[in-house]
C-alpha cells in the first residue's frame with residue numbers, strides 16, 4: 001500500500017516482538033494506519049494490546065527491552081523509520097517527533113530541576129545558549145499552563161502535582177517544536193477534570209504548532225470527552241464527532257498469546273467505521 005501524500009506518518013503491517021531466550025511475545029501484529037498533517041489521531045485498545053509497543057516502535061525507544069521490529073514499515077514523510085540507522089533516528093527523536101511517555105513520574109529525572117530538563121532538549125536540538133534556553137523554558141511552561149513559570153523552573157518533579165508534571169512532560173516534548181507528538185496515555189494517572197484540561201491543551205497546541213498528534217488511550221471515554229473538539233478540528237463543517245470520521249481513530253484489539261515459538265497470538269487492527 002502506498003502512503004497518502006497528505007500523511008505525516010504511515011504505518012503498514014507493523015510487527016514488533018519482545019524476545020528473551022526461549023520466549024517471544026508478539027506485542028504488535030500487523031498494525032497499519034495513517035496520520036494526517038496537523039491531525040489529532042486516536043489509537044485505542046484494551047490494556048496489553050500493544051499501544052505502547054506501537055508508539056515505541058515508531059522511534060525505536062524500547063528502554064533496554066529486548067524488542068525488535070520484525071516486519072512492516074513506518075513511513076515518516078515517506079522515509080522508513082524502521083530501516084533508518086540509529087544515528088539519523090536519534091536526530092529525529094525529540095526534535096521532529098516528540099513523545100510523552102505513559103508514566104510521568106518515571107519519565108522525569110527526579111534529581112534534576114524542571115528547568116534543566118526542559119532546557120536540555122532546547123540546547124541539544126535547537127542549539128540555544130544557556131540564557132535563551134532558560135527564557136524559552138519559561139515560555140514553554142507558561143504555554144502548557146503552569147502558573148508562575150519563572151519560579152517553578154527551579155523546582156524538582158516531586159514538587160509538582162500529577163497534572164502539573166504531565167504539563168511539564170508536554171513542555172519537554174514541545175521544546176523542539178515537533179511536527180508529530182506521540183502522547184501515550186497522557187491522562188491516565190489524572191483525575192477527570194485534569195484529564196479534560198490536558199486533552200484540551202493538546203488540541204490547542206496541535207493548532208498553535210500545526211502539529212500532528214498520536215493520542216493513545218485504552219479509554220474510549222477519553223476520546224468521547226473531546227468528541228466535539230475532534231469533530232471541530234477534523235470536520236469543521238459537520239460537527240458530528242470523531243466516530244463519524246473513520247480516518248482518525250484506530251482500534252487495536254485481541255490478546256497477545258505466547259508459546260515460545262512465535263506467532264500464535266493475534267492482534268488485529270482496524271480503522272473505526274461509523275457504527276462500531
Ligand SMILES: Nc1ncnc2c1ncn2[C@@H]1O[C@H](COP(=O)(O)OP(=O)(O)OP(=O)(O)O)[C@@H](O)[C@H]1O
Nearest residue numbers: 018025027046047048049050051052053065218256
Ligand atoms: N519489556 C517487555 N518485555 C516483554 N514483553 C513486553 C514488554 N513490554 C511489553 N510487553 C508485552 O507486549 C504486549 C503489549 O504491551 P504494551 O505495553 O504495548 O500494551 P498497551 O496496549 O500499551 O497496554 P496498556 O494499556 O496497559 O498501557 C503485552 O503483552 C506486554 O506484556
Ligand SMILES: [Mg+2]
Nearest residue numbers: 051052053102
Ligand atoms: Mg501502554
